[in-house]
Amino acid sequence: MSAVLIIEQVLNGLQFGVMLFLMAAGLTLVFGVMGLINLAHGSLYMIGAFACAAVAMATGSFWLGLAASIAASAAAGALIEVAVIRRLYDRDHLDQVLATFALILVFSEGTRWVFGSFPLYLDPPEGLSGAVTLPGGIDYPLYRLAIIVAGLAVAAGLFWLIGGTRLGIRIRAGESDREMIAALGVNIAALYTVVFALGAGLAGLAGAMVGAIQSVQVGMGEPVLILAFVVIVIGGVGSVAGALVGALLVGLTDTLGRFLLPVAFGAILPPSEAMGVGSALASMLIYLLMAVVLIFRPQGLFGARA
Amino acid sequence: MTRRIAMVAALAALIGGGAVADTVKVGMITTLSGGGAGLGIDVRDGFLLALKMAGTRDVELVIEDDQQKPDIAVQLADKMIQSDRVDVLTGIIWSNLAMAVVPGAVRQGVFYLSPNAGPSQLAGKGCHENYFNVAWQNDNLHEAAGAYAMKAGYQNVFIMAPNYPAGKDALTGFKRFYTGKLAGELYTKLGQTDYAAEIAQIRASGADAVFFFLPGGMGIAFLKQYAQSGVGIPLIGPAFSFDQTILAAVGDAALGVRNTSQWSKDLENDANRAFVAAFLKEYGRLPSLYASQGFDTANLLLSAMARAEVEDKAAFRDALRKADFASVRGKFRFNTNHHPIQDIYVREVVREGDVLTNHVVTVALEDHGDAYAAECRM
Numbered sequence: 001m002s003a004v005l006i007i008e009q010v011l012n013g014l015q016f017g018v019m020l021f022l023m024a025a026g027l028t029l030v031f032g033v034m035g036l037i038n039l040a041h042g043s044l045y046m047i048g049a050f051a052c053a054a055v056a057m058a059t060g061s062f063w064l065g066l067a068a069s070i071a072a073s074a075a076a077g078a079l080i081e082v083a084v085i086r087r088l089y090d091r092d093h094l095d096q097v098l099a100t101f102a103l104i105l106v107f108s109e110g111t112r113w114v115f116g117s118f119p120l121y122l123d124p125p126e127g128l129s130g131a132v133t134l135p136g137g138i139d140y141p142l143y144r145l146a147i148i149v150a151g152l153a154v155a156a157g158l159f160w161l162i163g164g165t166r167l168g169i170r171i172r173a174g175e176s177d178r179e180m181i182a183a184l185g186v187n188i189a190a191l192y193t194v195v196f197a198l199g200a201g202l203a204g205l206a207g208a209m210v211g212a213i214q215s216v217q218v219g220m221g222e223p224v225l226i227l228a229f230v231v232i233v234i235g236g237v238g239s240v241a242g243a244l245v246g247a248l249l250v251g252l253t254d255t256l257g258r259f260l261l262p263v264a265f266g267a268i269l270p271p272s273e274a275m276g277v278g279s280a281l282a283s284m285l286i287y288l289l290m291a292v293v294l295i296f297r298p299q300g301l302f303g304a305r306a
Numbered sequence: 307m308t309r310r311i312a313m314v315a316a317l318a319a320l321i322g323g324g325a326v327a328d329t330v331k332v333g334m335i336t337t338l339s340g341g342g343a344g345l346g347i348d349v350r351d352g353f354l355l356a357l358k359m360a361g362t363r364d365v366e367l368v369i370e371d372d373q374q375k376p377d378i379a380v381q382l383a384d385k386m387i388q389s390d391r392v393d394v395l396t397g398i399i400w401s402n403l404a405m406a407v408v409p410g411a412v413r414q415g416v417f418y419l420s421p422n423a424g425p426s427q428l429a430g431k432g433c434h435e436n437y438f439n440v441a442w443q444n445d446n447l448h449e450a451a452g453a454y455a456m457k458a459g460y461q462n463v464f465i466m467a468p469n470y471p472a473g474k475d476a477l478t479g480f481k482r483f484y485t486g487k488l489a490g491e492l493y494t495k496l497g498q499t500d501y502a503a504e505i506a507q508i509r510a511s512g513a514d515a516v517f518f519f520l521p522g523g524m525g526i527a528f529l530k531q532y533a534q535s536g537v538g539i540p541l542i543g544p545a546f547s548f549d550q551t552i553l554a555a556v557g558d559a560a561l562g563v564r565n566t567s568q569w570s571k572d573l574e575n576d577a578n579r580a581f582v583a584a585f586l587k588e589y590g591r592l593p594s595l596y597a598s599q600g601f602d603t604a605n606l607l608l609s610a611m612a613r614a615e616v617e618d619k620a621a622f623r624d625a626l627r628k629a630d631f632a633s634v635r636g637k638f639r640f641n642t643n644h645h646p647i648q649d650i651y652v653r654e655v656v657r658e659g660d661v662l663t664n665h666v667v668t669v670a671l672e673d674h675g676d677a678y679a680a681e682c683r684m
Contacts, residue, residue: 005510012502109339116494117343119526124534131536141534144502194565211532215526215555219340223497258495259503272491279469279493281574 004138009259010252015144017251018151023224024243025158030151030240033051033174036085037093039100041203041228042221048073049211049220050111053122062125064210068209070201072217075105077200081193089192104222112218119217122208135145135187147209154202155244171195175238177189232284234293235302245301248300250286257285330616332607333386335379335407336397338371342522344551345373345399345596346533349421353575353611355395355581355588360608368392376406383407385418386566393616394419395499396603399596401425401472403443412436415619417626421603422596424645426475431680433643438617438626440603442568443645443676444472445479447544450566450650450670451517452483455542457670462489464513464539466504468520469493473500476544482677489513494520499527502535509537521546526555533559540564545664548655550594553662560655560662568646569598570653571667577632592663598634605631641675643682650674 027041051072056065058131080103088096123129124143129132131139148298160170170191173181207221235242262278269277293301307468334353337346357365357631368390372379379398396419397410398404404423412418412434419437420428428434429443455463465480465488467473473493481488489511490502508516516539520528525547532541547569553560571582571592574659581601585593593601606629613625629640633648650671653664 002510004414005506007508009503012500012506015502016500112339112343117338117347118551119344119523121555121557123530123557123559129534131534139536141502141531141536143534167582210499215523215530215552215556217523217526218343220499220523223499255503259507263490275491275493277467279495283469283495301644 004136007136008138008140009255011138011140011144011148013252013255014248015148015151015219015251017248018148018252018256019206020157020224020227020231021244021247022151022202022209023111023228024235024247025155025240026202026241027197027225027228028232028235028238028240029171030113031232033171034085034089034192036088037096037100038085038199039040039097039108039225040080040103041199042075042225044073044200045207045221045224046218047076047107048207049216050115050120050207051104051204052208052211053120053216054115056122057120062123065122066205066208069204073199073207074197074205076204078197079269081196085196086272087194096295098242100103106183108118115218117218119215120213122216124212143213147305150209154205158202158240167194202256227286231291231302234300236300239302242302244299253289254282254286257282261285315653328395328611328615329364330611331390331392331605332353332368332388332394332396333383333392334367334369334397335372335386335395335403335561336369337374337399338369342374342399342562343558345422346397348551348552348594348596349397349600349603351589352420352585352593352597352665355585355597356604356608358588359580359584360605362608364611365604365607369397372398372403374403376403377396379403379407380410381463383411384509387411387414389532392416394607396421396607398423404428408437409434417616417622419603419607419626421599425471429645430681431477431683433678433684434622435644435684438640438644439646440604441599441646441651442648443678444475446650446674446676447546447566448476448479448517448519449483449677450540450652450674451544452480452670454564454652454670455480455484455515455517456486457511457668458515460515460516461486462512463487463542464481464492464508464511464516465518466490466492466494466499466518466520468496468524470496472521473519480517483671484517494524498524501528501531504528505532505535505537510536513536513539515540515542515575516543519544519546522552526552529556529559529563530649537642542566545569545595545653548653548664549596550592550663551596553664555653557662558653558657560589561657563655564667565586565653565655565664566650566670567595567653567664568648568650570651570664572665573636573651575632575634575636578634578636592661602631602633602635602638605633637673639680643676643679643684645676645679647673 048069052065052069055068128143132142232248235246261282265274265278333534352461371384393418401423424439467476526627543565548565609631610625614621652667652670654667
C-alpha cells in the first residue's frame with residue numbers, strides 16, 4: 001500500500017464529506033431554527049439533480065443546469081414550507097415525520113410522472129472532465145477536486161452568512177427564542193421560509209453536483225438523507241459547524257474504513273474471510289462512530305442542548 | 307398511457323373472454339414504481355407486445371405493482387391466487403421477491419414463469435415442477451464473463467460486486483469459469499453510489515481487466531466515475547449494467563465495454579427482427595434485455611396454450627417443458643430443472659447514430675445450462 005493510494009483515499013473521503021455537509025447543513029438549520037424533522041430533504045436533493053439534468057440536456061450547458069438546480073430546489077422548498085410545513089411547527093415530531101414522509105412519496109411519484117422511470121443522463125462539464133496529476137504523482141479526477149473546492153467555498157459562505165449578516169443574527173435568534181424575536185417585530189414566517197429555501201437550495205446544489213458522477217434517478221435522495229441524519233447527530237443538532245465537522249468525519253471514516261479494514265483483517269485472517277468481515281464491518285463503521293459519539297457526548301460534538 | 311391501454315386490453319379480455327372455456331388467467335406481479343421500475347416496465351411491455359402480436363383473446367391479464375418489496379409481492383400473490391384464481395403467475399424481477407413468492411405459489415398448484423430472477427435455490431434443491439425460468443439462472447451471465455475473460459487472455463482480473471447474495475453468486479459464477487489470478491476481490495455496500503475508494507484500489511492493483519456486477523444505479527455511478535478517473539483498464543460485466551434502459555444515462559463512459567448477455571438486439575433470427583421492429587413501433591424506444599425476456603415468457607405461455615388446456619396440469623406442464631416457441635434469442639430449450647439451456651454472447655457497447663446500444667462480438671458459452679441442475683429432483 002503506497003502513500004499515493006492513502007492520500008488519494010483521504011481526498012475521496014474529503015470529497016464525500018463535503019457533499020454530505022451540503023445536505024446536512026440545510027437539515028440541521030431547519031431542525032435548529034424551526035425544530036422540524038424534514039424527511040423530504042432527500043427529495044429536494046433529487047429535485048436539484050433532475051432540474052440540472054433536464055436543463056443541461058435542453059441547453060447543453062452544465063452551468064445553466066447547476067443554476068437551475070439551486071433555483072428549482074429552493075423554489076420547491078419555499079413552496080412546501082408555505083403549503084405544508086408551516087402547519088407542522090406546533091405539532092409534535094411524529095406528525096412532522098408523517099407529513100414529510102408523505103412529501104417524499106408525492107415528490108418521487110411526481111418526478112416519475114414528469115421524467116419517466118429511466119435514469120437521466122448528466123455528465124460533468126467539458127472543462128472539468130478527466131483526471132489531473134497532483135504534486136506527488138497522484139492522478140485525481142478534476143471534477144472531484146472541483147467538488148471539494150466548491151463545497152468548502154459554500155461552507156465558508158454559510159459561516160459568513162450566519163456569523164456576519166443581519167439575516168444570520170435573526171436565524172441564530174430564532175434558534176434560541178422564537179417567541180421573543182417575533183415579539184421584537186421580526187417577521188418570523190418569512191424568516192422560516194427563507195431558511196427553509198436556503199436549506200433546500202443547498203440540498204439541490206449537492207444533488208446536481210453529485211448527479212454528474214452518479215445516477216440521476218427517482219429515490220436517489222433517501223440513502224443520502226440517512227447519512228445526513230447521522231452527520232447532524234454526530235455534529236450536534238442545529239450546529240452548522242457541527243455539521244461540517246460531522247460530515248468530514250463521516251466521509252473520511254466511511255471511505256478509509258472501506259479501504260483499510262479488509263487490509264487490516266487480512267493480517268489475521270485468510271484473504272476471502274478478511275474481505276467478507278472487513279466489508280461487513282466497514283458498512284457499519286459510521287454507525288459505530290455515531291454510537292461512540294453519543295455515549296461520550298449525547299448532545300453531539302457541537303450540540304448546545306442535551 | 308401504455309398502462310391504460312393494458313388495462314383496457316385486460317378489461318376487454320375479461321368481458322369478451324369470460325364465455326370462452328380455454329381462457330388462461332395470468333397474474334403479473336412486477337416492479338412499476340421506485341428506482342427499479344424501468345425493469346418491470348420493460349418486462350410488462352414485452353409481455354403485452356407478444357400478446358398483441360399473437361392477436362390472442364384467450365389470456366386474461368392482471369397486472370400489479372410490487373414496489374420492489376417482498377411483503378407486498380407476497381400479498382399480491384395471495385390475492386391473485388385466492389381471489390382472482392389465476393392459473394399462471396409471472397413478472398417478478400428481483401431474486402429476494404421471487405424467493406418470497408414462488409415456493410408458496412407453485413405448491414398451491416399455480417404455474418410460475420420467471421421472466422427475470424433465477425436464484426440458485428430454485429434451480430437446485432428447491433426446484434419445482436410448476437416453476438419455469440425463461441431468462442437465466444442468476445450465475446449464467448457471470449459464468450459467461452469468466453469464460454470470456456479466459457478466452458480474451460486476461461491473467462490478472464480485479465473482481466467486484468455488492469455485498470448481498472446475488473453479488474456473492476456473481477463473483478462465484480465468474481470464478482467458476484475464470485481460473486487465472488485475481489488482482490483483487492471487493493464487496494461493496496448494496497446501494498453504494500460513490501466508488502472513488504474502489505477505483506483507487508483498482509488503479510493501484512495492477513490488474514489487466516476488471517469484472518464488476520453492479521445492477522441499476524450503482525452501475526451507472528461506477529461507470530461514470532471510472533471514466534472520469536482516467537483508469538483505462540478494460541471492463542467486463544454482465545448485461546445488466548449495459549442494457550438499453552440505462553445506457554442513455556451512462557453516456558459515452560460505457561463505449562467499448564464488453565458485456566455478456568443471452569440476447570442482443572442484433573441477433574440474426576426472424577423472431578428477433580420482428581420483435582425489435584414491433585417494440586420500437588409500439589413504444590418508441592429500443593427494447594432491452596428485460597423486454598426480450600417478457601416477450602419470450604408470453605410466447606412460451608402461448609405455445610403451451612396451443613398444445614394443452616391449463617386445467618390439465620400435467621399436459622400443460624409437458625407443453626411448457628417442450629418450449630415450442632420461436633425465442634428471440636435463437637436456440638432455447640429447458641434443462642431438467644426447467645431453467646434454460648442457451649447460448650450466451652459477448653456484446654460491445656457501440657454508438658449507432660445518436661443512441662448507445664450493443665453489438666454481438668462473439669459467443670462466450672454455447673448451449674449453457676447451470677451448475678445446479680444435478681441437485682434438482684422433481
